[in-house]
Amino acid sequence: MxxxxxxxxxxxxxxxxxxxxxxxxxxxxxxxxxxxxxxxxxxxxxxxxxxxxxxxxxxxxxxxxxxxxxxxxxxxxxxxxxxxxxxxxxxxxxxxxxxxxxxxxxxxxxxxxxxxxxxxxxxxxxxxxxxxxxxxxxxxxxxxxxxxxxxxxxxxxxxxxxxxxxxxxYPKFDAVGAERLAPRESADRKPVALYNPHYKKGLSSYGKCLEPLVDAVNQLDHYELLIAPHIKIFHKDFGRRRRQFQKMVGSRVRLDTASASMLDMTHTASASLYIGDVSSQVYEFLITPRPCVFLNPHGVAWRGNPHFRHWTLGDVVDRAEDILPALAQAQSRHEFYRSRQEKVIRETFxxxxxxxxxxxxxxxxxxxxxxxxxxxxxxxxx
Known part of the structure; x- marks a missing residue:
């Protein structure tokens, strides 16, 4: 054959x-x-x-x-x-x-x-x-x-x-190293918060939330923020969006727009907190349950909608001013979501x-x- x-x-x-x-x-x-x-x-x-x-x-x-x-x-x-x-x-x-x-x-x-x-x-x-x-x-x-x-x-x-x-x-698990199937925090730096915005118009959060998120991370001074957007954000674009993200880089903020680490689960393995909207990468992050925060700046009516099932696995933030308290409480509130995360991961994989x-x-x-x-x-x- x-x-x-x-x-x-x-x-x-x-x-x-x-x-x-x-x-x-x-x-x-x-x-x-x-x-x-x-x-x-x-x-x-x-x-x-x-x-x-x-x-x-x-x-x-x-x-x-x-x-x-x-x-x-x-x-x-x-x-x-x-x-x-x-x-x-x-x-x-x-x-x-x-x-x-x-x-x-x-x-x-x-x-x-x-x-x-x-x-x-x-x-x-x-x-x-x-x-x-x-x-x-x-x-x-x-x-x-x-x-x-x-x-x-x-x-x-x-x-x-x-x-x-x-x-x-999930065949992807066979195509990445075993070390990427479990969290691996670094002892010599702050915990990593991974921000993984999607490209889908009307759902993506980066247009309204990127700057408030970076401000919140800087104020909180607890996480190191790693911004790793969905690769399709840069379709139909001649560098404008990449420059928009690059402006956010600073002492507590890193950016990855093109490396293999965006694809091979390196970032999801190294993060302690996931911040996103509708990217499926959240499920790769959650093969080990950890805190999540989801951003809904467009006011989507998501409750009861199976296309937003992952938004039941962490706090959902509708307003930019609520991003900082959501990040500050993410770890303590994880106990409310852990069992559901485990259930949904079994359903997913x-x-x-x-x-x-x-x-x-x-x-x-x-x-x-x-x-x-x-x-x-x-x-x-x-």
């Missing part, structure tokens, strides 16, 4: 599937080829495998990148660029038995004419946010998800059937061991492609 792994987004996606493609490539009668759109993604894939001793023989295919896509990439119109690249490579992908992707947008391959290969989704991230293109999940023949929370959401929204969905855990999801995913893909009748929905992978 010939399996293609398609990487048409930025390097964040490769942490969710690198260990899966490595595991598949070690199986008999399976050939794995990776198609990488961004050169830096290939670099991350190589680094992940070196750092974690992931073996296997994987071919590296070459995607055709049309001139229009190259222009859009320079303009940081990456969502549109991605669609053009996929369309330009349909004929090449048609030669495979399966195409594996982490982006919902890969569902467009069916509308673009992909017919022969099975289309397989490995969910990246484990968050709650409603996304515009989630309807494309219906185009996938098989969806591999981290835990019952996401599986049940797919079923409830009729995005996939039980026969199309498997719970396999399942009850399997943290490591091993990539091998479960590889075996599930192999069995699915072989038409194994023993696989009959969620119960087979739980």
């Amino acid at each position: 010939k399996i293609a792994f398609l990487y048409v987004a930025e390097p964040y996606q490769c942490y969710h599937v690198a260990a899966v493609s490595s595991a598949l490539s070690q199986m008999p009668d399976i050939s794995v080829t990776e198609f990488v759109s961004f050169p830096e993604t290939a670099q991350h894939l190589d680094q992940i495998r070196r750092a974690n001793g992931l073996a296997g023989t994987i071919r590296r295919g070459t995607l055709r990148i049309p001139a229009r896509a190259q222009i859009l990439r320079r303009l940081r119109r990456l969502d549109t660029e991605r669609e053009i690249v996929m369309r330009a490579n349909i004929d090449q992908l048609e030669q495979y038995d399966a195409v594996v992707a982490t982006e919902y947008s890969a569902g467009l391959l069916r509308e673009m004419g992909l017919r022969r290969p099975a289309l397989i989704l490995i969910q990246h991230g484990a968050g709650d946010r409603e996304v515009n293109d989630e309807h494309l999940i219906r185009q996938f023949d098989l969806s591999l998800v981290s835990g019952p929370k996401i599986a049940e959401s797919f079923l409830a929204k009729k995005l996939a059937t039980a026969a199309q969905t498997r719970i396999i855990g 399942g009850t399997q061991p943290k490591r091993g999801a990539s091998k479960r995913a590889a075996q599930t893909i192999r069995d699915f492609l072989r038409g194994d009748p023993a696989l009959k929905g969620l119960s087979a992978a739980a």
Whole structure:
């Protein structure tokens, strides 16, 4: 069987599937080829495998990148660029038995004419946010998800059937060092508060909360603030937003806008407090329960909304003037949230061991492609 792994987004996606493609490539009668759109993604894939001793023989295919896509990439119109690249490579992908992707947008391959290969989704991230293109999940023949929370959401929204969905855990845990799966505070500096604002307009907090947050950290003089925005904040931007963040750097404030530490769970492992809005990284932080503060400057009516389930795991701040007291009380108030954090993490990542999801995913893909009748929905992978 010939399996293609398609990487048409930025390097964040490769942490969710690198260990899966490595595991598949070690199986008999399976050939794995990776198609990488961004050169830096290939670099991350190589680094992940070196750092974690992931073996296997994987071919590296070459995607055709049309001139229009190259222009859009320079303009940081990456969502549109991605669609053009996929369309330009349909004929090449048609030669495979399966195409594996982490982006919902890969569902467009069916509308673009992909017919022969099975289309397989490995969910990246484990968050709650409603996304515009989630309807494309219906185009996938098989969806591999981290835990019952996401599986049940797919079923409830009729995005996939039980026969199309498997719970396999979180493959990203196999692509990062073991030290990133547990907190590791430094004894020679203040506790780290990680600020991880999302890019989604109408939900992101940095526009209204960045300066008040930095002021609060400086006044409190308890935390060192590490600002690590979602990478997509810098799409459709020519440096203005990056300069906005850079103005906040000071003796108690650090900034990371581009390093691998934003992607490989280094920051979530080193932080004592998570501050954010709707990024799914909060769940990577909470694999060990710790205090959280969520910022809601847009006054979203979130209570009872499953797309804001993570906002039940810490205090939610609506007003800028309340940021300082929320930070000051975060540690003492954590006792009110710990048990719920533990429950939601089980729902999000399942009850399997943290490591091993990539091998479960590889075996599930192999069995699915072989038409194994023993696989009959969620119960087979739980």
